Ligand SMILES: *[C@@H]1O[C@H](CO)[C@@H](O)[C@H](O)[C@H]1NC(C)=O
Ligand SMILES: *[C@@H]1O[C@H](CO)[C@@H](O)[C@H](O)[C@H]1NC(C)=O
Ligand SMILES: *[C@@H]1O[C@H](CO)[C@@H](O)[C@H](O)[C@H]1NC(C)=O
């Protein structure tokens with residue numbers, strides 16, 4: 357996961373550079389940032405004729421209606437539980453109203469700008485303009501922000517405004533205030549350990565699982581069945597980004613070594629989004645994700661969803677994949693992603709809110725959307741020595757996804773790297789209010805002022821995220837990170853969905869209301885904490901009940917089946 361976190365990211369440690377930004381007369385400030393990520397330097401005004409490919413995200417016609425519909429079909433006590441929406445039903449909420457499209461179109465036309473309406477729900481407007489025009493159009497001040505480690509320049513503004521009549525029709529404009537590190541596959545993953553594993557076989561017993569985690573360990577630990585799933589309509593999607601490719605040869609070696617009971621030639625399908633491919637180039641992250649889905653969700657059809665570089669969503673394809681899947685007739689019922697952004701603050705409020713709304717669409721379709729919570733403990737996604745404050749990683753802080761934190765050792769304890777905490781952008785959703793309030797009450801004045809008790813708490817659940825054996829480029833090795841936790845948890849959900857489909861029941865869909873209504877279905881993790889490398893701060897302690905290190909806990913398959921009504 358670190359490749360991704362490094363590649364997308366910003367550091368949690370931010371330098372204060374600016375004060376507030378007053379908008380011009382007739383315009384409303386849409387977003388501003390008061391600091392820039394620590395790895396960036398401001399090199400002054402951008403050249404006026406530099407061209408910018410702009411995107412305007414139009415407001416959904418009925419965003420709140422979509423949220424209500426999502427919760428209505430995802431809350432176990434609701435009479436409509438499991439009645440997931442069709443893509444047409446989602447579109448009726450999500451497509452912008454004609455007034456919105458007209459207002460923004462008329463504004464751009466009056467500014468002499470040629471534009472195109474884009475996106476599955478016709479909710480984006482795209483156009484190219486020079487910096488000089490963008491400064492005028494958005495009351496902005498575009499500057500060159502240089503990412504010091506790579507010298508990559510991002511042309512961004514510390515603030516932007518929209519005409520009063522337009523502001524209410526727009527979610528976000530990109531590129532504006534989000535400053536994120538460039539993708540750089542050469543940075544390479546920084547796994548905690550990648551040493552040759554001891555000789556471990558499929559008949560490893562749990563005693564060895566303190567040193568090396570294999571599928572057999574997880575089956576024993578969580579009660580995950582080894583018997584094959586039976587439903588061909590059940591699908592588990594595994595996303596891949598930043599030129600990370602899953603290797604069939606490595607998967608074959610992995611299955612031969614650690615799942616001797618199944619066909620070593622068990623493969624996976626490939627779906628390409630934004631020109632994504634799957635080259636013969638081993639990637640630790642992609643191999644981990646594929647090996648712990650194909651190798652754990654026995655006989656569940658797995659699709660590797662490769663998201664390529666041809667994305668223009670402003671967020672490395674993170675929005676495109678959600679939008680594409682949400683518009684499909686039969687999207688995968690579970691999607692796991694082990695990539696993310698270190699800090700919701702780096703991404704900014706408007707863009708992360710917009711992205712989160714895209715995941716809401718997927719949930720409404722009945723898709724369980726899982727993300728690794730991040731590997732930087734309370735400091736966000738990235739290791740750092742001296743953290744001035746807690747940071748929430750994204751998309752983990754989005755209330756419409758399920759964030760999976762990490763554990764290690766037997767019996768399990770929170771692993772230090774497991775990102776968790778509270779959002780500053782998203783309020784506490786109703787489904788977790790009791791759980792987060794109980795935790796906040798329990799820790800009393802500890803960390804007061806360093807976290808936002810009224811924010812969305814994450815992660816929601818956890819699974820093993822340390823000393824996980826994989827095969828990569830022909831070698832066995834151990835990896836660490838919530839990158840492992842998310843595919844493991846996703847495999848459990850896919851196996852439960854297999855049984856639900858066989859019983860002609862709806863799949864679990866958006867998981868969180870079900871998770872918080874069924875805390876008894878999880879192994880509550882009550883020790884360990886998640887300082888990450890922010891040792892100057894310390895981390896949130898895992899305790900009885902929900903905690904921002906391990907959420908509600910790790911899977912107990914039979915109890916989860918019972919909670920699913922099976
Ligand atoms: C692992 O297995 C190989 C081949 O069977 C053997 O030569 C080697 O000594 C074993 N290593 C350990 C640490 O047991
Ligand atoms: C799951 O919970 C049941 C009921 O408490 C327990 O008997 C079982 O041992 C648990 N399974 C695992 C794998 O811990
Ligand atoms: C705390 O979270 C709430 C709810 O999301 C938000 O409105 C508020 O701005 C946050 N506070 C800070 C200091 O960021």
Ligand SMILES: *[C@@H]1O[C@H](CO)[C@@H](O)[C@H](O)[C@H]1NC(C)=O
Nearest residue numbers: 786787788789790791872873
């Ligand atoms: C939260 O707690 C209150 C009071 O105990 C209870 O009435 C309510 O149902 C709980 N809500 C959830 C979502 O569990």
